[in-house]
Amino acid sequence: MNTRDVQVRMCEIAVSTREDARILRATLGSCVGIGLLWRARGACGLAHCLLPQPVGKARSTQAERQGQDAKYVVDALPALISLMGAQGAPEGEIEAVLAGGANMMHHRTTIHEPIGELNVRMAQQLLTHARVRVIHTDVGGECGRQLTIDCGQQNYAVRRFSRPG
Template identity: 55%
Template sequence: MNGCDVHVKMCEMRAGHGHEILRTTLGSCVGIGLLWHQRERCALAHCLLPEPPSGQGQPSAKYVTDTLPALLRLIGAEPADYGQLEAVVAGGACMVRHDRPAPYGLIGEQNTQMAQRLLARAGIRVVHTDTGGTHGRQLSIDCRTRQYSVRTFERID
């Protein structure tokens, strides 16, 4: 992948084009990449939490539930186009050691489950998933070729 790196930070989403490479680094957060080969478009989001607390005001890339509709708008996809899209989901790791189970489950698992549920509901095919475990990941999308890669790295204790 040779091109101009565009770093997608936590709670951000970006569409890319040309020789840009969208890249994000993930722990318990989940990265959602969309590839639209027919229209030569791609996008990447870095989501912190599965959904906002009730009563949350503005939609934000912070939440998976807000991000997927916003990503689809960002690349100009309408519901009739969703069958042409492919998705990549990465992240959702447990990056912190827990002495006892988290009372509401692990946030990484919740992020991943929400992303997969919303993509399935929209009819968007997930072509690659690399989630869970205890290692971080870097998700990259080459906008020129619309190819993706996921690199893992170990947690430092």
């Protein structure tokens, strides 16, 4: 990797522009990666979300509410849009790519649905509510993925990989 490559780790958000030409990457299992491309302005961003929303007594931290953390999908999407300066973007101009949300455990619990499915569902609901057009979805199943957003070229790629053994 070179200095243009940015590894977006769990609970992180990264943004870039066509001029910065950074390549944003997230390696995902049950986490969901939300990539946004605003081609008209040459801006893009990537959020690597661990959970759909705070549960029970858990609350978003000050850092999460100020857009510096992507632990929860409900906090990450608005923060990503804000960091890209896209709050007033015309409807349909921002495009989204979703990846991840896999079921990385072989067993299902009776307590709740697999967390990957919950993450994807929350991301899809929020994107619909924000009127962001989803142009590509590669989610679910039992394989991991790497979501790459090339800000210089204003494109994306999703690579699948299987769990060893």
